[in-house]
Amino acid sequence: MFNPSDNMSLAIPLPHGLDESDPPSSVEALSPSSIIEPDSEPSDGAESCNTSTKSVNQSIFEYIRENGRTYHRYQAGTYPFPNDQPESERLDLQYEIMKVLFRGRNFYAPLKNPKKILDIGTGTGKWAIEMGNQFPSCEVTGTDLSPIQPEWVPNNVRFVIDDANEEDWMISPNSHDYIHTRVLLGAFEDFREIIKKSFRYLRPGGWMESQEYMSTLYCDDGTMDSNYAFAEWTATQDKAAMTMGRPLRIANKLKRWYEQAGFVDVHEEIYKLPINSWPKDPQFKMLGRFNETNLLDGLQAFSLQLFQKGLGWTKDEIEVYLVQVRKALSDRNVHAYHKIFVVWGRKPEEGEPSTS
Known part of the structure; x- marks a missing residue:
């Protein structure tokens, strides 16, 4: 039997006065023009972060080993990032960061008693498990290339080893109420194809939603100069990803792609996520502190395959x-941040015109 305590979230507090039971209407995204005030004492050392339903044979679990990391065996090479324990832990931390950034909510689409939910690229499965708990009468399916999800899950949740790049998915067309993606930059040659396929597999009136990092680094007050090493790494990573045909800069295009695919009622919210604890605001400072750990823990994972196969670098x-x-990332005198885009849209009802 599923024990909720087996899937407890990391102890990152939600904003004051808010818990996970608050309605979605209580959440407001930052305006892109909003300015986060930096802390006047950026060098506080105390804040440093140096720190299955589809049958699979055993070979799926015999991961490919490269450079001391492991990668998925099924459809090997499709996803350029590791699937080992350090990366799983980082993914769980990233999940909690976004949960706090979104003030406790897992989705923005106006779901009402969904019966079938699909989570593409489910990773460690935390989102799918929470959705299964929130909607106990709904069938929640998480797909991924790696079987890194827990065995003990709610009865209405299942995980499937599957490749979203495949022409046909393991579900029926016009069958799902909601399809979800999160932080899949670099995972596909053309994310527009994932949007088009999702449109096909949604029932009329169903929703798709994507929650995505924009890999570009931003700064509002001029503290990030042209020689900033973390920004230079970002540009190098982007070049490597493009060479491999795995574009990273997709977040700011999602709304347009949704509309081109035929979705209506397309919405976009944009959030700012500091790269470290440079902000003065306690909530942003906390988010930045955890995000610094997330980025430091992920830098090697984000670099190895892309830089080796895309640029020919050695380990x-x-x-x-x-x-x-790493030194640049932890510099609190540089007030940099990433943008997080949340986009959701509805498949038109039968006879209703689309936006395509």
Whole structure:
């Protein structure tokens, strides 16, 4: 029997006066023009972060080993990032960061008693499990290339080893109420194809939603100069990803792609996520502190395959290069942040015109 305590979230507090039971209407995204005030004392050392339903054979669990990391065996090479325990832990932390950034909510689409939910690229499955708990009468399916999800899950949740790049998915067309994606930059050659396929598999009136990092680094007050090592790494990573045909800069295009695919009632919310604890606001400072850990823990994972296969770098060259990148990432005198885009849209009812 499923025990909720087996899937407790990390102890990152929600904003004051808000808990997960609050209605979605209580959440407001930052305006893109909003300015986050930096802390006047950025060098506080105390805040440093140095720190299945589809049959699969055993070979699926015999991961490919490269550079001391492991990668998925099924459809090997499709996803350029690791699937080992350190990366799973980082993914769980990333999930909690976004949960706090979104003030406790897991979705923005106006769901009403959904019967079938699909989570593409489910990762460790935390989102799917929480949705299964929230909607106990709904069938929640999470798909991924790696079987890294827990065995003990709610009875209405299942995980399937599947590749969303495949022409046909393991579900019936016009069958799902809601399809969800989160932080899948670099996972596909053309994310527009995932949107088009989702449109096909949604029932009329069903919703799709994507919650996505924009890989570009932003700064509002001029503290990030052209020589900033973390921004330079971001540009290098983007170049490597484009060479491999795995574009990273998709978040700001999602709304347009949804509309081109035929979705209506398309909405977009944009949030700012500091790269470290430079903000003065306690909530943003906390988010930045955890995000710094998230980024530091992920830098090697984000770099190895892309830089080796996309740029021809050696592992030693990558490790030497990342030394200065890590130092720059933790510099609280640079007030940089990423943008998080949330986009959701509805498949038109039968006979209702679409936007395509």
